[in-house]
Amino acid sequence: MNVQVIADPAGRLIWASPALPGKTHDLTAARTHAIITALTSANVLTFADKAYQGAGGSVRTPFKRHRYRPKLSTWQKKVNRGHARIRAIGERANATLKTWKVLTKLRCSPHRATAIVQAILALHYTEYPPYTG
DSSP states (O other), X not given: OBOOEEEOTTOXXXXXXXXXXXXXXXXXXXXXXXXXXHHHHTXXXXXXXXXXXXXXXXXXXXXXXXXXXXXXXXXXXXXXXXXXXXXXXXXXXXXXXXXXXXXXXXXXXXXXXXXHHHHHHHHHHHHSOOOOO
């Protein structure tokens, strides 16, 4: 299944999308749920992985080396390392979901998976209330 996750700068889980079939590309899933347009209209700078290349808006992705093009410059590699450091914090949200054993062997329809992810979010919020500012 493909579940898109949004985390705050501290790596806390804020939102998880409805599940889509696992074969769905990450960028397609983000566009399906209108995540990119929502983040861009809210002017939220977002750091994503290479799967979101070409997303546009406020989504930032690392530099990607292409097969027959020159290697990445030292500056591009340095930018990618900084990007990875920032993304590592956000990956905690994915790790939070992956700690639930029920999701590791889940083989069901996306509709049922969505209900399970929503239940996990509800349980997560009772343990760790979202930041209210």
